[in-house]
Amino acid sequence: MQIAICDDEAYFRNELKDKLLKYKKEKRIAIDIYEFENGVSLLESETVFDIIFLDYQLPDINGMDIAKRLRAENASCRIIFVTQYPQFVYDSFEVQPFRFFVKPLSDEKLCSALDTFLENNKLITPLVIVNEGQQITIEAKSIVYLEGDGKYCLVRTVDNTYRSSKTLSQVQELLPKHCFYRIHKSYLVNMYYISSIQGSELNLINGEKASIGRTRLSDFRKSYMDFVKNYYVRL
Numbered sequence: 001m002q003i004a005i006c007d008d009e010a011y012f013r014n015e016l017k018d019k020l021l022k023y024k025k026e027k028r029i030a031i032d033i034y035e036f037e038n039g040v041s042l043l044e045s046e047t048v049f050d051i052i053f054l055d056y057q058l059p060d061i062n063g064m065d066i067a068k069r070l071r072a073e074n075a076s077c078r079i080i081f082v083t084q085y086p087q088f089v090y091d092s093f094e095v096q097p098f099r100f101f102v103k104p105l106s107d108e109k110l111c112s113a114l115d116t117f118l119e120n121n122k123l124i125t126p127l128v129i130v131n132e133g134q135q136i137t138i139e140a141k142s143i144v145y146l147e148g149d150g151k152y153c154l155v156r157t158v159d160n161t162y163r164s165s166k167t168l169s170q171v172q173e174l175l176p177k178h179c180f181y182r183i184h185k186s187y188l189v190n191m192y193y194i195s196s197i198q199g200s201e202l203n204l205i206n207g208e209k210a211s212i213g214r215t216r217l218s219d220f221r222k223s224y225m226d227f228v229k230n231y232y233v234r235l
Contacts, residue, residue: 001029001118002047006036006066007055007082012103013037016053016082019110028141028192029118030178039066049077051098051117056083064088067095078117127174129155131162138162140175144193144206148186158193158206181223184213191227 003020005013013035024031034049036042039061042052052070056063067079078098081088086102099113129136138157147154148168155162155171164171172180172188179191187210189202196203200217202210212220 001031001051002034002049003031004034004036004042004045004047004049004052006039006042006052006058006063008037008059009055010037012055012082016105016110019105019107023111023114027114027118028179029176039063042066043069051078051080051114053080053082056081056085056088056092064091064095067092067097071095080113127155127171129162129164136162140180141190141192143175143180143190144204144208145190145210146171146188156206156208179227181220183210183216183220191224194224197224 005016007013017033020033039058054063080099081092081097082101084103089100092100127138142157144156146168153164153168153171155164180188181191182188189210193205194202195205200212
């Protein structure tokens, strides 16, 4: 998910960024955050944003005019106005904002808006597996690893193992790319469940072990370090 923060106050950008990073870690989703201190730099950006947090009053172009420009260019992004001036709320209806918040922005309202966006855009999609005639719904974040089994694959959660009618490659396409890594042609591991790494062997939090393919070891180490940097809180 691509998110822009356009506000001339650095402390607010930093505060909102911290809130978004916290949400990103809690939800285990990929979020890239871009900061802009004025409207011109935002409009010049070539990035396609999913959500733009937009201050209503900026020093160069006001938020309303920026939103009109975005809509004129057929931008489908969700605009969330954040301002100290609640009287502008009715004017904002012209550009169909996703939300209109008055500063200071509460965690509860922010999380509610992001949850709604994810649900509406199906960015958090449960998986349905038919196992021995029974339909079972599981969340991607509950999967520890997947193992290829010919034309099928085994889906291992902390508590159970299920057999999917899809191949490993087919299921991989349905999973979040930021945390699932193909360590071997027959194994796909959720990096959230790695407890430690010893050489080419992974120790998983459920007590199982998995070996990284020799040709994938270097790329895995880089991917895992990037993953830890972006999705874990260092103490």
